[in-house]
Amino acid sequence: MQPTPPADADDHVLAAWLAETAGHRLLEVRQEGLEGRELKDAGDRAAHELLMELLERHRPDDAVLSEEGKDDKVRLERDRVWIVDPLDGTREFSEPPRDDWAVHVALWERGELVAGAVAQPGLGQVFSTAEPPVVPPSTAERPRIAVSRSRPPAFTDGLVAVLGGETVAMGSAGAKVISVVRDLTDAYVHAGGQYEWDSAAPVAVARAAGLFTSRVDGSPLVYNQDDVYLPDLVVCRPELSERILAYLAEHGTD
Ligand SMILES: Nc1ncnc2c1ncn2[C@@H]1O[C@H](COP(=O)(O)O)[C@@H](OP(=O)(O)O)[C@H]1O
Numbered sequence: 001m002q003p004t005p006p007a008d009a010d011d012h013v014l015a016a017w018l019a020e021t022a023g024h025r026l027l028e029v030r031q032e033g034l035e036g037r038e039l040k041d042a043g044d045r046a047a048h049e050l051l052m053e054l055l056e057r058h059r060p061d062d063a064v065l066s067e068e069g070k071d072d073k074v075r076l077e078r079d080r081v082w083i084v085d086p087l088d089g090t091r092e093f094s095e096p097p098r099d100d101w102a103v104h105v106a107l108w109e110r111g112e113l114v115a116g117a118v119a120q121p122g123l124g125q126v127f128s129t130a131e132p133p134v135v136p137p138s139t140a141e142r143p144r145i146a147v148s149r150s151r152p153p154a155f156t157d158g159l160v161a162v163l164g165g166e167t168v169a170m171g172s173a174g175a176k177v178i179s180v181v182r183d184l185t186d187a188y189v190h191a192g193g194q195y196e197w198d199s200a201a202p203v204a205v206a207r208a209a210g211l212f213t214s215r216v217d218g219s220p221l222v223y224n225q226d227d228v229y230l231p232d233l234v235v236c237r238p239e240l241s242e243r244i245l246a247y248l249a250e251h252g253t254d
Pocket residue numbers: 067085087088089090091147148149150151170171172173174191192193194195198
């Protein structure tokens with residue numbers, strides 16, 4: 001772990017370094033002997049404070065939207081906004097040795113996600129737009145759909161039945177998107193609630209890796225909005241998008 005980013009770090013490399021550095025901090029917090037709510041709170045706080053300090057030092061002119069910070073609406077007037085989830089999958093973080101939790105760091109610039117990194121410290125891996133991951137050909141005969149471990153949406157049962165597939169439950173939006181990148185699953189479909197920080201960095205990485213991303217109605221995922229509630233998404237192998245969106249258009253997600 002480098003104590004400072006590479007001298008010539010561009011936004012992609014900086015995003016990856018920030019996610020990795022916060023991930024190391026979270027692994028330290030996990031060793032402090034805390035449990036349950038205390039461990040969750042300590043992790044959220046430590047990763048948030050570190051990311052805020054490092055962004056202030058390395059990108060002082062940019063705005064930041066963090067799950068754990070106050071939403072400073074000055075971001076709506078800025079060209080560049082970092083959208084971070086210091087600890088996504090807080091529940092799973094508090095259940096060692098689970099590794100389905102992540103650090104999300106994305107950069108939004110003038111309407112688009114332009115860089116992103118998802119660290120999975122429990123795996124010792126960082127997935128980022130600095131070196132976009134290559135998605136291997138699917139090893140599944142039946143499509144595997146990643147769903148929330150703690151609140152799996154009811155509509156996915158019908159979807160997997162139509163696709164002839166199966167659900168794979170795990171924590172963290174980042175870990176689920178990355179499970180598609182890693183060929184552990186073929187799609188992640190979610191509805192019913194989420195915020196911009198839950199999906200911004202994973203979606204940036206997924207797009208760089210050539211995956212399909214959209215809202216469940218097929219419209220684009222849009223970031224740095226006044227209201228940061230962004231309750232649903234589809235991330236999948238491109239060849240599955242038509243069938244998934246057609247099912248959702250016909251049956252909805254209620
Ligand atoms: N219905 C809902 N409303 C608000 N946030 C939700 C949600 N369902 C999932 N999320 C958020 O999305 C992330 C992944 O959830 P899950 O593991 O259930 O798939 C979690 O982020 P955090 O861990 O950062 O809070 C969780 O809070």
